[in-house]
Amino acid sequence: MKRLVQITLISLAAASLSGCSTISSTWNSWFGSDKDKPAALETLSGPATGRLLWSSRGNDITFPLSIATPGDRFVVASTDGSVRALAAADGRELWRGDAGAKLLAGVGSDGRFAAVVNRDNELVVLDNGKVAWKKALPTPVVAAPLVAGERVFALTLDRQVLAYDVLDGRKIWELKRPGEPLTLAKAGVLTSYKDTLIVGQGARLAGVDPVNGQLRWEASVATPRGTNEVERLADLVGPAVRQGDLICARAFQSSVGCVNAERGSALWNRIVGGTNGIGADEQVVVAGDASDRLSAWKLSNGDLAWSADQFQRRKLSAPVLLNKQVLVGDFEGQVHLLDRETGKTRSRIATDGSPVAVIALQGETALVATKNGGLFAIKAE
Numbered sequence: 089m090k091r092l093v094q095i096t097l098i099s100l101a102a103a104s105l106s107g108c109s110t111i112s113s114t115w116n117s118w119f120g121s122d123k124d125k126p127a128a129l130e131t132l133s134g135p136a137t138g139r140l141l142w143s144s145r146g147n148d149i150t151f152p153l154s155i156a157t158p159g160d161r162f163v164v165a166s167t168d169g170s171v172r173a174l175a176a177a178d179g180r181e182l183w184r185g186d187a188g189a190k191l192l193a194g195v196g197s198d199g200r201f202a203a204v205v206n207r208d209n210e211l212v213v214l215d216n217g218k219v220a221w222k223k224a225l226p227t228p229v230v231a232a233p234l235v236a237g238e239r240v241f242a243l244t245l246d247r248q249v250l251a252y253d254v255l256d257g258r259k260i261w262e263l264k265r266p267g268e269p270l271t272l273a274k275a276g277v278l279t280s281y282k283d284t285l286i287v288g289q290g291a292r293l294a295g296v297d298p299v300n301g302q303l304r305w306e307a308s309v310a311t312p313r314g315t316n317e318v319e320r321l322a323d324l325v326g327p328a329v330r331q332g333d334l335i336c337a338r339a340f341q342s343s344v345g346c347v348n349a350e351r352g353s354a355l356w357n358r359i360v361g362g363t364n365g366i367g368a369d370e371q372v373v374v375a376g377d378a379s380d381r382l383s384a385w386k387l388s389n390g391d392l393a394w395s396a397d398q399f400q401r402r403k404l405s406a407p408v409l410l411n412k413q414v415l416v417g418d419f420e421g422q423v424h425l426l427d428r429e430t431g432k433t434r435s436r437i438a439t440d441g442s443p444v445a446v447i448a449l450q451g452e453t454a455l456v457a458t459k460n461g462g463l464f465a466i467k468a469e
Contacts (some may be wrong), residue, residue, distance in 0.1 A: 100271045104395060126402045128334060129422065130433055137413060137434040138425045138468045141453060142179035146461040148172065151191050152275040154232035154327065155448035155455055158199035162448065162455045164463060165195040170213055176450040179465060185217030193275070196240070197231040201254050203233035203240045211242055213254065221257035225250070229276040231300055234285075237298055243278045243315050245271055249287050251301060261301035265289055272323035272340050274363070279328055281335060281349040288324030291339045292346045305352025310339030327365040329373070331387055336373050339368050344375045346387065356390030365406035367414065372428060376415050380404045382416070383432060396431035399424065400435060408454060411468040415454050417444020425468060439464045 098440050147166035156163040159184060162342060165171045171194070171384075174180065187194075187204050194204030200358040202214045210222045211233060227244040234241040239260065240252045249263040277288030284304060285296040291312055295304040312320035328337035334355060336346040344366055345357025360383060366375040372384040378402050384393040403419035413434065416425040419440040426432060442460035456464040 092213060095400065097102050107373050108332060110288075124401060126419070127398060127400045129436070130398055131266050132433060134434060136437075136469070138415075138423075138437055138466050141465040141467050143465070144174060144179050144463040145462060148455075148461050149445045150418055151193060152230055152232075153446050153457055154193075154195065154275065155446055155457060156195050156197035156202065156232075156235075157448055158197050160450070161199060162450055162463075163195050163197035163202050164455075164457060165191055165202075165204055167191055169206065170203075171195055171204060171217070171468060173197070173199070173202070173217070174463070176453050176455075176465070179463070183217035185214040185219065188219065189210040192228070194232050195231050196235045198235045198254075201235050201240070202209060203235050203242075205229045205233065205242070211240065211250075211252065213240055213257065219256075222367060223252060223257050223259070228273075230273055234278045236280055239298065241278060241298070243276055243287060245273055247276070247277075247287075247289055249285070249296065249301065251298065255350040263287075263296060263301040263303070268328055270321050271318050272321060272325070272418075274323070274340070275326045277324045277326045277328045277337055279326075279330065279335070281333075284349065286328070286335055286349065288326070288328070288337065291322040291324065291342065293324065293328075293335060293349075295336065295349060295352050307347040307352055307354045309345040309347065309354070309357055310342040312342065325363065325365055328468070329366060329368040331368050331370055334387065336366060336368050336387075337374055337453070338362060338364070341378070344373060344385070346373065346390070356385075358385055358390050358392075364404070365410045367407035367416075369409040369412075369428070371408070372409070374407045374409065376404045376407070378417070379429070382407070382414070382426070384414075386429070394429075394431040396426065396433075398433060403443060405447055408447045408449050410449060410454055412428075413468045415447055415456075415466070415468065417447060417456060417458075419443045421458055421462075423447070423464070423466060437466060 173182040189206035291310040314320040322342040361378040405417040407416040440462040
């Protein structure tokens with residue numbers, strides 16, 4: 089039986105840890121003193137560089153939501169177990185389903201099938217909104233499952249990878265790696281590159297054969313440092329981003345780096361704190377640090393392009409990049425649009441006043457999901 093331990097980690101912004109021991113962190117209020125108060129919003133006078141296309145209302149989001157973007161749609165989920173597919177163009181509901189219980193993780197989808205994990209730690213797969221099958225998972229999951237190639241892939245907190253047949257739930261293979269002393273209870277990296285499954289394994293990206301679960305390559309995004317297991321914790325945090333042959337990701341409180349997935353080799357990494365996923369386009373990789381200072385590095389070589397500190401302590405979401413702009417949300421539901429070349433704020437769009445949980449891209453549309461269940465589709469001009 090796993091031993092539960094609770095400690096206070098002053099230096100870690102927000103993480104619960106699990107592994108041979110499960111550790112969850114507590115921390116002081118962000119706003120305990122004047123120096124901890126969020127930066128005031130700038131006064132903006134230029135023209136709007138984004139507009140709201142449509143909005144929709146769902147239920148609260150209290151789990152690490154990942155929005156799937158297959159084809160011409162967004163597939164979203166709410167804490168209560170509801171799962172919906174919405175047309176990216178106008179927000180029209182294409183189908184709706186119910187996982188039957190509150191959720192821990194989700195959602196992954198190929199457009200027809202959608203996969204989530206409920207609070208009974210069951211992998212639930214829906215076919216156009218109807219529950220097709222459920223499978224109990226061996227250890228907890230917080231990362232959204234991946235649906236691809238007629239299979240459903242799940243990444244557990246102890247970094248097992250499991251593959252199931254999307255039609256009937258038959259387990260096809262499992263990959264178990266040597267256990268780390270501690271693992272991070274945040275959504276990890278589970279994505280794909282051509283015919284390779286990409287998985288976060290500690291501070292490394294691993295390329296896995298999706299047919300049989302055999303390891304193809306490994307490449308480090310960070311080199312864990314520290315005097316104890318907590319300080320050396322550097323698990324990769326989702327979402328990772330793909331640009332061409334490169335997969336870029338954040339190692340928790342350690343660094344941001346990119347790996348060439350064609351060769352299976354590290355390209356560059358830069359030491360920077362922070363706990364959220366990153367954004368990228370064909371020019372730059374953008375990430376926030378523990379104080380919500382944003383930095384952009386050139387995708388090709390990791391050279392610093394700019395840094396921006398106008399959003400410090402505003403509890404930023406992971407950024408996304410669209411039409412030469414950086415979109416990032418904050419704890420007040422504001423979506424900020426920054427110039428990709430300079431990091432200067434160009435405009436902002438208000439949502440429903442609750443924290444932005446995640447922003448996802450589908451073609452030329454960004455979908456913003458808030459903690460209160462609001463969905464806001466934005467076009468960056």
